[in-house]
Amino acid sequence: MTRAFLAVAFAALALPASAQDLLIRGGTIHTGVDGAAPAEMVIARGGRIAYVGPSAGAPSTEGLEVVELNGATLFPGFTDGHAHLDGIGWRELTLNLEGSASVVDAMSRLTAWAEANLEGVIIGRGWIETRWPESASGARFLTAADLDAAAPGRIVLLQRADGHATVASTAAMQQLGITAETQAPFGGEILKGPDGQPTGMFIDAAEQLLAPLMPQADPEATRSAYRAGFQVEARYGWTGIHSMSVPWRDVPLLEAMAEAGEAPVRVYNSVTPDGATELFQTGPRSVADGRVITRAVKFYADGALGSRGAALHAPYSDAPETSGLMQVTREQQVPLYEQALRAGIQLATHAIGDRGNTEVAAWYAEALGNVPPSERPNGEDVRWRIEHAQILRPSDYRWFHELPIIASMQPSHAIGDFHFAPARLGDARLDGAYAWHSLVDRGVIVVGGSDAPVERGDPLIEFYAAVARRDLEGFQGPDWRPQEAVDRATALKMFTLWPAYASFRENELGTIEVGKRADFTAFNIDLMTVPEADIPRGRAVLTVVDGEVVYRAD
Incomplete structure (x- = not known):
């Protein structure tokens, strides 16, 4: 690939050397804390939240940089739980x-x-x-x-x-x-x-x-791609991204970018299998005060529904000659899963079809049974994930609750796929399709993501898809199980607190509470009250990471 290939040049988003001390006010502030009333102001010092609450009785604000929301609505920093x-x-x-x-x-x-x-x-x-x-x-x-x-x-x-x-x-x-x-x-x-x-x-x-x-294969081109990706994420309001299928060769590059101040949002890496052996040996990696963390390996169990690669228990309704494609076997995966347990490395396995999900859950259970908690650095707290968990047999919901398994799901897939998924699956299999509500009701952690660039990657589209379960034109098929939509408080957790949990950082991220990292996202609409149809019409106006304003709308 020649340098001429890079038709567009992107400058790095440089971060100042130290976090700012901020006062944010002038709009509704949703803390994400269950039962808490909206706050009037939040103060950040040294990159941490020092105060959140009413203006009356607040500590001194002398010397703080003041950020006026001008009627916008502030939330805990939104994290894309699955993107590239x-x-x-x-x-x-x-x-x-x-x-x-x-x-x-x-x-x-x-x-x-x-x-x-x-x-x-x-x-x-x-x-x-x-x-x-x-x-x-x-x-x-x-x-x-x-x-x-x-x-x-x-x-x-x-x-x-x-x-x-x-x-x-x-x-x-x-x-x-x-x-x-x-x-x-x-x-x-x-x-x-x-x-x-x-x-x-x-x-x-x-x-x-x-x-x-x-x-x-071109390192210079790859660095330019990451710079461009960072700019897009900050502009959309994401303060963090769980980056999936990261080539092992890119991990040192991302770490160097973070150390150089070129990583304006947080990155939690799940690397490709080629990096599994080395990550198992070194254990989790973290640089730049946790700006880039590498702690997981991403495996693929099957393919995608649209290209009929998702592995199903029964043939495709619109292509009875195929049931999809498994990418790996039990004999390959279970030993790797056992190594991950002993190394304290998280697993994130792609599974879309119902057979793919059944197989992965069974392999997880087998590996967990073979390696006792006493031989695991994390004991019982492994927080393994299935990425997509898109088509499930309702009888398999139990795996997610009992093992447990984090369901990392992308709401926009549902509002795009319903234009072809009923033909692929037939009506009966839709009972377990994109079943966010059913899983949440069983106490399962459901992490929301976008899977960008598969989808656009806008957090407002994802939030809308989760609560409306309609496409962007407002259409919802008559057989599309509208009861699987979630309420807005749950959707907020899907993009804030639950991604924090899925990256072992719920004590630092995910809500606006004193002592946590000062990560915030502000939109020009209030996601908790605006009519559903207006949610995807909004936009991010402020992105703050560790107390630094990394994006502000003009």
């Missing part, structure tokens, strides 16, 4: 196909990008075919022929929005030596046409075959 920081940045630097309305629209964007960027590999992401007019049958993926016509002779890789499928141009496949005889690795599939030739679509593990052409 590098991917968010790459979305800013590469061809963005989000919202493309058809094959024609997507390919016209590709043509325009190719004409504006005459050299190098073309990388893009964000297309999804489920609502395209060419995809009335739900079967019209992009093909190499589409890419070849839009950008003749160019090496092009366009990843589907969910990140679990990529379409490659003919030139890309030729560059990599991929032919009709190329075999997909375990857990992946190379789609082929009636003539036996690859169509250009690579599903799940087969995407690994395209890795040599991806830009992540």
Whole structure:
């Protein structure tokens, strides 16, 4: 990947050397503490909360920087419990196909990008075919022929929005030596046409075959992507991100950025399996006063629902020839899970389909049974997670409560997926689909995230999806189990206190209480009272991390 690939330059968001002493006032302040009334002001000193409460009787405010909310509403710092920081940045630097309305629209964007960027590999992401007019049958993926016509002779890789499928141009496949005889690795599939030739679509593990052409091999480009990602997160109001599938090679880079003041929001890393062995040996890592923490390993158990890679117990209702793809086996995973227990490392395993979730829960139970608490640095307190927990059999809810397992879920998936999930699953399996309320009712910690860049990554869209369970046009299918929506107090926990718990920091983050870190997010709307339909129309106006204002709206 050449430096010319970086068409947009992003300056680092530098942080001052020390935290500011702040007084924040002039709007409603929701502390996130159960039963607590809204506060009138909050004082931060040395990056910690020194006072929260009414103006009357407050300690001296002399010498404090005053931040006026001007009627905005302040909350504990919002944390994205599942996203991909590098991917968010790459979305800013590469061809963005989000919202493309058809094959024609997507390919016209590709043509325009190719004409504006005459050299190098073309990388893009964000297309999804489920609502395209060419995809009335739900079967019209992009093909190499589409890419070849839009950008003749160019090496092009366009990843589907969910990140679990990529379409490659003919030139890309030729560059990599991929032919009709190329075999997909375990857990992946190379789609082929009636003539036996690859169509250009690579599903799940087969995407690994395209890795040599991806830009992540360029360290300078990767640093620029992270800088761009940090800017996006701060602007949306996120004070922290649980960054998933972080390449092990990127951990020292992120740590160096934090030490250099280039990490304006908190990062809690779950690394890719290639880093598991070393992390098991070194144990959790933390730098820059906890600005970047690496404590978890992210594994993939199955694929995604949209590309029919999610592993189901029974065949897909709209594709009875397949039940999805498991990415790993019990024999592979249980020994790794046992090593994680003995090393004090958290697990975060991707599971979307009902079979994927059943398998992972059973593997967790087996590993926990094989390693007694006396042999674990964290004893009983392991806080293992399943990422997505998207389609469950109701009979499997018990695993999350009994083991227990943290359910790391992304509300916006539900409001996008209901346009195709009923066809994929059939009505009966919807009983356990995106079942936030059912899990919360059983005492399960449900961490809210966005999975950006799979989704837009706006906390207001995520909050809205959790409480409204409707798409952004207000539509809710008649069979979409509206009872699985949650109340606003629960939704607030999903993006504040519960991500803090899931990163072992509930004593420092997640509520506005004296002694905790001074992390705050302010929106121009009050999420607790504004009409549901107005929630996604709001915007962040202030982001504060450790008492530092890292974003303020003009």
